[in-house]
Amino acid sequence: MSPAPLKREVYLLSRIGTKDSHTLAAYRASGGYKALEKVLTGGFTPQQVTQLVKDSGLRGRGGAGFSTGLKWSFMPDPAKDPRPRYLAVNADESEPGTCKDRVLMEKDPHGLVEGILIACFAMRVRTAYVYVRGEYRASYARVAAAIAEARAAGLVGEKILGTDFACDIWMHQGAGAYICGEETGLMESLEGKRGHPRPKPPFPAGFGLWGQPTTVNNVETLANVPFILERGADWFKSLGTPKSPGNILIGISGHVARPGVYELPLGISARTVLEESAGGVWHGKKLKAWLPGGSSTGFLPGSAIDVAMDHDSIREAGSMLGTGAMVMLDETACTVRAMQVIARFYDHESCGQCSQCREGTQWLAQIFARLERGQGRMQDIELLSSLANGMAPGKTICALSDAAAIPTHAAVKHFRAEMEEHVRLGRCPLLAPGAPATHELEEAHA
């Protein structure tokens, strides 16, 4: 849909698929740690690095899409605020549908390590923590091994590359809670507490980990940093769109021929991702609905597949880019069932602090479950809207409540007819007569 064709260039995944891409030797052979060397020995000041990242227009890849350089600049000046300061790397990739950071950590862990080191230099951070999702054991092992290798090679620890720059990187394995991917929940968890998000303000840059200045960055965000330092802000801006520059890792899953993680410029048409990268909807079926960026972003109808995959275009289309995790549903899929699964997820993962979220996520899940079983009432559809309005936006400490409310609003908007059909028929209309319903199958297996 964009007037000029987008420049295609692969950098984030350029090492993926090469032999031993996770080792230091292979990483260095392909030009790794050159950006760090340039930063440390090329006369860069921390401010210049931050400015460069700001100029590049890099937006966080964790879901919110906030300017990375700007976020870094929120860290207080160490001359005025000598407290210890931290970088927390959010590798708790748990949004349903999202699996992009995992590829980077398993196949190119040194890219992350280099990004961390540059970020720490820019923010004058001495200590970084990588918070890895508990289930990501391979990621944990690969990143831990990469840190050990880098430490042995003088790239992590004291006097990095012979300079006065010192930086330690520590690993932390999560225990499987989605909420620990929320930045303040992550910090609480790192501190050894329950992953209960903190009210903001105070913001992490002033009062973060252990009450000290802290920045939380996503893995993919940091993986972009060495390339920006090496190739410059202008190169980065030559990719993607003016407001959303660079490439993004799109994890596409669901009813497609070739699910996977693909690196594409921001602003790429979703249809291109679906048809060219993922080989189209499987078995020649038609696209019914899709999530552009993970379970919290809200379904778009299949007809909206020509939208550009960048922050602003997707927002205009009524959803969010999120983590760029596209989940595709073909015409045989029951959207009520899909919403039931999503609502159940948020009920399961709500931390339980805020009343609206704790009770609301459960309530939504119960209503979607009833609708899916054919036990819904027509007024349940209005009730869903009304409850979602009570849960969001901005009514709770963190955005998990929003994450449950947003897809609910989208479902009422796009799938109302299908919900009503469920109510009228008293069962799922897509179910062959006599076939067991999903919940019956589930109960049979339980």
Next chain:
Amino acid sequence: MTKIILNGREVEVDPKKPLIAACHEHASHVPMYCYHPGLSPVGSCRICQVEVKQGEMPARVVVACRTPVAEGMIVNTEAPKAHEARRQCLEFLLKNHPLDCPICDKAGECDLQDYAFQENQGEGRSVEPRRKLEKRKPLGEVIVLDQERCILCSRCVRFFEEVTEKPQLTVAGLGSRSVIATFGDRPLTGNYQGNVADICPVGALTLQAFRFQARVWNLSKAPSTCGECSRGCAISVEVLRKGEIKRVRPRHEPEVNDWWMCDHGRFAFPRLNEGGRLAGALARGANGLEPCELEDALDEAADLFRVHGRPLVVASPWLTLEEGQRLLALGRALGSECLFVSPEPSPLADDFLHTGDPCPNRRGLTELGFTAAPAADVIARLAGAESALLIGERVAELVGEEALAALPAALRLVLVDTHPLDARAARLELGAPDASERTGTWLNVDGHRGALGIARSAPPGVPPLTRTLDELVRRVEAGAPTSPTPGRAR
């Protein structure tokens, strides 16, 4: 002070306190569950949403407990958006609430019930089954948890973390499966468990001792002061239909106990309900102690003291300043030394409220001129005395009833006490009111004046101690002995 505009009125508020405190100070009722002025604000229940406008920014709905006040802030607690947000929040809180108010001890003083009533939220839209959880889970000997009623405000968790600084409770489980729990289901310990029942905004944490004892609206509540140690915590003594004390709770007193009190003080009241009180007056006659007219007993006491001069005066440590002053006047008139009995220190002393000193008015009585004496010393002094006056609530018990009973009949003992004493030395016994039946002042360990309040009336024939003392002083100072009553031993 910071000036804000609260519901259209300019008010001055404390910049160190969150907006919700300013709202409450200026009579703008904003509901609260997780917020408690004595605990750190966490902003999790979300019920205190109000509309705030600052500078050029558009008006926002925020939680008042986590919002600092700022000069010129325009606050509208009743803005439609804020009100709607609170109503929505209330609906979520009620979704799984069992609504067993008719059998809930908290009913009548429940913040959730009050706000639901205020908002006329009589019917819910939920048709889902309510959460089924444990309804009566003892958390130790003091507290019973009803998990279904709990709205997970975490006040109780923060109480142990922040007030006693000995964390014991936590939220276990995630999301809608969260419950309040102790580690490994261990019982709660310590002397401050009862406080969590006070601060629980609903009926989730109840006092084992108060469960199903009374509907709170039937309790008459008198502000008073705890007499179990020299801290003198401000309390509310709560009596059912003018009779039995059903509950003692702390009252907010920033100079002494804030919102808290210890379990030792909280659960001392059953003693006051026990009965066996000394009502009216007793005088020793042919058949031992026999009821007599109060006036006659006073006359006899005054005569006895004049004849067998300089009685040893031993007061209860529970004597108030007002009673102490009068007793000293009596002592001066009789040329007596005035002691107060000082029991052994309590092992419950801690670095929070309990001082370990069982004399609530030690400082007051000492400053007046009383001498503290351990029970053993009192007994030794009594053994050598010709006559003695033991006066005040539970004085005989504190000196030692057995030791008193062993004293020779030659000691002419006048007892003014809450309870009768079976001792051959006792010539006269006059009833005294207990701490829930009289007014007066105690001076606590830090010199704070704690007032006693009348929660119920004294048994018949028991005048205030001050009046008994005034009568004695008047009679002693009047000088001339009244004519002896025939047939009574002197």
